[in-house]
Amino acid sequence: MSKEKLKANIWAFVVTAILARLITLGSGNLDRFDAALVGYTFATLFAAFGITRRYALWLQRPPTAMYWTRGWKVFFLLLHPRHIVSNLFRFFQRLFVHYAFNDFIWRRGRMRWLAHWYIMWGCVIAGGITFPLVFGWVHFASEPDNLEWYRVRLFGYPTVAFPIRSLVGFLTFHGLVWSSILVIIGVLLALRRRLHDHGAAALQEFGEDILPLFLLFAISVTGLMLTASYTWMKGYGYDFLAILHALTVIFTLLWLPFGKFFHIFQRSATVGVAFYQDVGKQGEQAKCRRCGEEFASRMHVEDLITVEQQLGYHYEMPDSPVEHYQWICPRCRRVLLGLAQGQLWSGVRDQESGIS
Amino acid sequence: MYLPNQNEFFIDPARCIGCEACVQACSECDTHKGHAMIHLEHVDRGQSTQTVPVVCMHCESPTCAEVCPADAIKKTDDGVVQSARKPRCVACNNCVLACPFGVPKMITDFELMMKCDLCYDRTSAGKKPMCASVCPSGALYFGPRAQIEQLRPRSTPVNKFQFGRQTVATKVHMMAPKGPAKAQYVDVTDAMNETGRGQRISLDILSTMYVSEEQP
Numbered sequence: 001m002s003k004e005k006l007k008a009n010i011w012a013f014v015v016t017a018i019l020a021r022l023i024t025l026g027s028g029n030l031d032r033f034d035a036a037l038v039g040y041t042f043a044t045l046f047a048a049f050g051i052t053r054r055y056a057l058w059l060q061r062p063p064t065a066m067y068w069t070r071g072w073k074v075f076f077l078l079l080h081p082r083h084i085v086s087n088l089f090r091f092f093q094r095l096f097v098h099y100a101f102n103d104f105i106w107r108r109g110r111m112r113w114l115a116h117w118y119i120m121w122g123c124v125i126a127g128g129i130t131f132p133l134v135f136g137w138v139h140f141a142s143e144p145d146n147l148e149w150y151r152v153r154l155f156g157y158p159t160v161a162f163p164i165r166s167l168v169g170f171l172t173f174h175g176l177v178w179s180s181i182l183v184i185i186g187v188l189l190a191l192r193r194r195l196h197d198h199g200a201a202a203l204q205e206f207g208e209d210i211l212p213l214f215l216l217f218a219i220s221v222t223g224l225m226l227t228a229s230y231t232w233m234k235g236y237g238y239d240f241l242a243i244l245h246a247l248t249v250i251f252t253l254l255w256l257p258f259g260k261f262f263h264i265f266q267r268s269a270t271v272g273v274a275f276y277q278d279v280g281k282q283g284e285q286a287k288c289r290r291c292g293e294e295f296a297s298r299m300h301v302e303d304l305i306t307v308e309q310q311l312g313y314h315y316e317m318p319d320s321p322v323e324h325y326q327w328i329c330p331r332c333r334r335v336l337l338g339l340a341q342g343q344l345w346s347g348v349r350d351q352e353s354g355i356s
Numbered sequence: 357m358y359l360p361n362q363n364e365f366f367i368d369p370a371r372c373i374g375c376e377a378c379v380q381a382c383s384e385c386d387t388h389k390g391h392a393m394i395h396l397e398h399v400d401r402g403q404s405t406q407t408v409p410v411v412c413m414h415c416e417s418p419t420c421a422e423v424c425p426a427d428a429i430k431k432t433d434d435g436v437v438q439s440a441r442k443p444r445c446v447a448c449n450n451c452v453l454a455c456p457f458g459v460p461k462m463i464t465d466f467e468l469m470m471k472c473d474l475c476y477d478r479t480s481a482g483k484k485p486m487c488a489s490v491c492p493s494g495a496l497y498f499g500p501r502a503q504i505e506q507l508r509p510r511s512t513p514v515n516k517f518q519f520g521r522q523t524v525a526t527k528v529h530m531m532a533p534k535g536p537a538k539a540q541y542v543d544v545t546d547a548m549n550e551t552g553r554g555q556r557i558s559l560d561i562l563s564t565m566y567v568s569e570e571q572p
């Protein structure tokens with residue numbers, strides 16, 4: 001086993017073990033654990049293993065590792081007492097506009113945004129409800145002196161209470177219905193774009209682009225069918241639906257580390273990137289060694305030179321004052337392409353006219 | 357998805373007349389609607405009329421994809437390096453700075469890198485990329501190799517480029533002189549001290565152009 005894989009496996013094992021311990025702790029040594037949910041629990045543990053493993057492998061790729069270490073260094077630099085207030089403000093602002101609102105997807109297209117926003121929030125709400133319930137971290141118990149009231153218990157400890165027959169009660173107990181509806185609307189909007197958009201149609205692949213939408217749709221619809229079954233149909237087909245629903249969820253959980261859903265975890269990297277760029281802008285800039293214009297932060301260019309060397313590229317220019325091609329700006333690189341071709345032709349012409 | 361065909365992309369910057377038809381056409385491609393991915397550079401605007409159209413060269417081992425921290429740049433089985441995957445790209449700019457040809461564009465508003473993808477919606481269905489379908493001077497040419505060799509008897513396609521100590525092999529070819537001086541690769545960094553050559557070269561080459569060079 002390679003060093004990278006070994007490291008990733010260890011991390012994955014540790015994270016899974018911690019989660020398992022939290023499940024036994026939270027559920028009072030499985031006292032409050034619902035045995036019917038054991039399939040979901042094991043699928044989650046496997047997913048935690050897979051996601052951590054892939055995340056750890058990913059962090060060890062040279063460009064990612066560079067951002068990872070730099071990101072943390074830059075982060076602590078920004079925590080300096082002089083900047084901490086403005087930087088924390090920027091951090092929370094970014095958390096809100098980027099992660100919660102998805103402002104950048106809004107700018108890519110309103111329909112794209114609407115689809116994603118519904119899907120994301122539907123899944124966040126559903127995950128926020130189901131995981132703590134399945135793990136036994138949260139459960140509802142009626143008050144001994146008042147059966148009309150429920151008290152929320154967190155890790156077994158009593159917290160707030162609310163009347164069962166109330167708006168809060170209605171909204172809470174149907175949380176998964178609301179989130180399913182959000183997801184279904186989002187998925188249909190996304191599918192609509194994928195069916196109509198000529199460009200998307202040319203690029204999309206079943207496993208990467210269609211299957212995730214299909215899975216979310218299947219989870220939400222089978223979930224709603226469960227609610228319909230016990231609410232209006234006296235539990236008709238409930239056992240079958242419960243198995244179907246569990247299968248769709250378990251498959252999705254097991255698939256989280258592999259396909260498109262991995263972006264949920266991987267996009268955390270944008271925080272580091274944003275800090276890196278902030279610090280880069282404040283520091284020394286790199287000047288193109290052909291045209292003299294500033295084109296990036298010096299730190300970025302130097303880091304890229306390191307990463308390229310780690311990857312086995314040799315853009316060094318030992319006989320030139322330029323030293324490394326990374327010191328040439330993108331515009332000059334494009335111009336050089338034309339100049340290089342011109343140089344070949346001028347060589348031919350010189351030969352033809354007898355000058356060599 | 358991809359129908360294998362014998363068409364290949366050949367660029368011949370010396371033929372570029374800077375008309376910008378490619379830029380306009382490019383922004384009509386369905387995979388990046390409204391955004392032109394082709395670059396049209398003036399070599400030295402004050403001194404020369406020389407222009408260079410730059411499309412993605414679709415490297416065999418793409419530096420952009422290797423330096424991507426988010427694994428967002430993928431190559432199709434038929435060797436086309438795609439634009440960044442939309443959910444993955446973290447807009448870090450590594451690819452923009454590292455591409456030896458200066459191809460990827462950072463669309464800051466979208467927090468997304470976009471680049472020429474050989475008009476995958478078109479080329480995967482056997483059509484020409486937008487730019488090649490409108491280029492009036494044959495600087496951007498998409499078609500069978502035998503055809504271009506016949507049309508440009510003085511030229512031969514080369515798909516290796518030298519940057520310092522690094523050789524980069526690409527799917528897209530550049531037209532280079534044939535004959536005893538035939539270059540094994542285009543030495544890009546060797547042109548570091550070159551300056552724009554005005555129209556001398558392009559006129560020279562255009563004079564050898566076949567009148568019947570109509571692209572099908």
Ligand code: HEM
Nearest residue numbers: 098099105108112119120123124190209212264267442443
């Ligand atoms: C539970 C959370 C999330 C789920 C279930 C989810 C799901 C999805 C799905 C299914 C797509 C594909 C849509 C399509 O087929 O067109 C997608 C795209 C995307 N997601 Fe998420 N996502 C989640 C969270 C996030 C977060 C937190 C971010 C980053 C802030 C993010 C960024 C993106 C981006 C940039 C795209 C591409 C959008 C585009 O087409 O331009 N996602 N997501």
